[in-house]
Amino acid sequence: xxxxxxxxxxxxxxxxxxxxxxxxxxxxxxxxxxxxxxxxxxxxxxxxxxxxxxxxxxxxxxxxxxxxxxxxxxxxxxxxxxxxxxxxxxxxxxxxxxxxxxxxxxxxxxxxxxxxxxxxxxxxxxxxxxxxxxxxxxxxxxxxxxxxxxxxxxxxxxxxxxxxxxxxxxxxxxxxxxxxxxxxxxxxxxxxxxxxxxxxxxxxxxxxxx
Numbered sequence: 001x002x003x004x005x006x007x008x009x010x011x012x013x014x015x016x017x018x019x020x021x022x023x024x025x026x027x028x029x030x031x032x033x034x035x036x037x038x039x040x041x042x043x044x045x046x047x048x049x050x051x052x053x054x055x056x057x058x059x060x061x062x063x064x065x066x067x068x069x070x071x072x073x074x075x076x077x078x079x080x081x082x083x084x085x086x087x088x089x090x091x092x093x094x095x096x097x098x099x100x101x102x103x104x105x106x107x108x109x110x111x112x113x114x115x116x117x118x119x120x121x122x123x124x125x126x127x128x129x130x131x132x133x134x135x136x137x138x139x140x141x142x143x144x145x146x147x148x149x150x151x152x153x154x155x156x157x158x159x160x161x162x163x164x165x166x167x168x169x170x171x172x173x174x175x176x177x178x179x180x181x182x183x184x185x186x187x188x189x190x191x192x193x194x195x196x197x198x199x200x201x202x203x204x205x206x207x208x209x210x
Contacts, residue, residue: 017044
C-alpha cells in the first residue's frame, strides 16, 4: 500500500484538500502526507484537521505555504488536542499564521502531555514575540511532564520566502510560463538542478524576444 504521498506545488485548492481528506480519513495506510504550496487555504484545512482525528497511520503532515491563517491553524490544533495519537511531525511554515493561531497551537500542546507530536515547525509566519513565548512555554511544560517537542519558529528572509511570494503572484497571473520556470528554479533541490532550470529559463526568454 501507498505510504508516502508528495503533492507539493500542485494547486489542488480547498476542494482538492477536501477530497484527499475524505480519502485518507478511514481508508488509507499513508504515513507521510506532504502538501506544501497546494493552495489548500483555511477551508481545506478544516477537512484535513477532521481527517487526522480518525486516521490511525499519518505520522508526518506537511502543509507549508497554504494560506491557512489563524483559522486553519486553530482547526489543526483542535485535532491535536483531542484524539490524535499518531501524528509526530507537523509543518505549518509560510501560512500567514498570527498570534491567535499560535495561542491555539500552544494550548493544544499543553492539553496533550502524553500526545504523540514531537516536531512542530512554524517558520516564517506572522507570529510576534507573544505567540512565540506562548509556544515556547507550552513546549517547556510538555518537557517537564516527560515529553519532548522540537519547536521551530524562525523568521528567515531566504529562497523559500521569495518562492512563497512568487507562488502568490503566479496565482494572480494564472500560471504565466516564465514565472512558472522561475518558481521551478527557486524550488530546485540542488545547485545542478537549479542551473539546468536556469538554462531553460534563459532559452525561453530568448525565444520570446525573437
